[in-house]
Amino acid sequence: MNKPVPRFQQRRERRQFFRAGLGLAAGGALAGCDAISHSDMAVEVLRSAEGLSESVHRLLGRRAMAQEFAPADIAPVFRPNGTTMPPGPDYAAMVADGFAKWRLKVDGLVRQPQAWSLEQLRAMPARTQITRHDCVEGWSCIGQWTGVRLSHVLRLAQPAPTAKFVVFHCLDRMEAADPASVYYESIDMDDALHEQTILAWDLNGRPLPVANGAPLRARIERQLGYKQPKYVHRIELVANFAAIGGGLGGYWEDQGYNWYGGI
Incomplete structure (x- = not known):
């Protein structure tokens, strides 16, 4: 009888599989090579293409919008991915009290550090958008998101001139037994100030489910799902x-993914 594979080992194997997939995606540059044994080379090839992708987006500017869809296109169930329930008693207690004590902190290189409750965020000007989530695993899903523009939040915090990047710190751990595996991600100020970059509290007209990131998740619509x-x-900041x-700017980036995941 085969012993069950521990979850942390499953995640590492999955990570290796994705890195191998990145090797295949490098295409002609690695034609005829073994994708797994040359996965580090593949990551470097893709990183070399990252600058071109980012440059194209920057030429288009902040006015270039991700495609938005009609209500009829919304998936009945928005597929969750990654962590679907952060481990430990702290998050469980937040869920139990409806996130009443949860606060979103905004700090770093800002003139006015902030801490808002979910209720206070919901009182801010909101944007609703129907967009497609494109996962690096190869699947897509369309959902309707409602939340406050990140640009509005940043204006209230007043970024310092030296602030170049926005880092999102999360409550979930990618490996439950490893405190160092807390998820984090980042974007630059250009994406942070984009019209469609929001902090979403609703999905498909209802409060964000736990499996999809409650109480708050970022939507950076011009980038892939891991962003x-x-x-x-x-x-x-x-x-x-x-x-x-x-x-390197993010949990998966530390494992070899590109920092810029533009689509």
């Missing part, structure tokens, strides 16, 4: 990533 952090509880995680 859409769930369970956000802190937003930190920084000049660089040197002191955060592995220094």
Whole structure:
């Protein structure tokens, strides 16, 4: 009888599989190579293409919008991915009291650090958008999101001139037994100030489900799914990533993914 594979090992194997997939995606540059044994090379090839993708988006500017869809296109159930319930008693207690004590902190390189309750965020000007979530695993799902524009939140916090990036700190751990595996992600100020970049509290007209990131998740609609952090509880403005995680701007980036996941 085969022994069950521990979850942390499953995640590592899954990570290796994705890195192998990145190798295949590198296409002609690695034609004829073994994708798994050359996965590090593949990641580097894709990183070399990252600048081109980002440059194209920057030429289009903030006015370039991700496609929005009609209500008839909304999936009956928005597929959850990654963590669907952060481990530990702290998050369970938040769920039990309806996130009454939860606060979104905004700090770092800002002139006016902030801490808002979910109720206070819901009172802010909101935007609703129907967009498609494109996952690096190869699937897509259309959902309707409602939340406050990140640009509005940042204006209230007053970023310092030295602030170059926005870092999202989350409540979920990618490996329950490893405190160092807390999820984090980041974007630059160009994406942070985009019209469609929101902090969403509703999905398909209802409060965000736990499996989809309650009480708050970011939607950065011009980027792939791993750039859409769930369970956000802190937003930190920084000049660089040197002191955060592995220094590459995100949990999956520390594992070899591109920092810029533009689509």
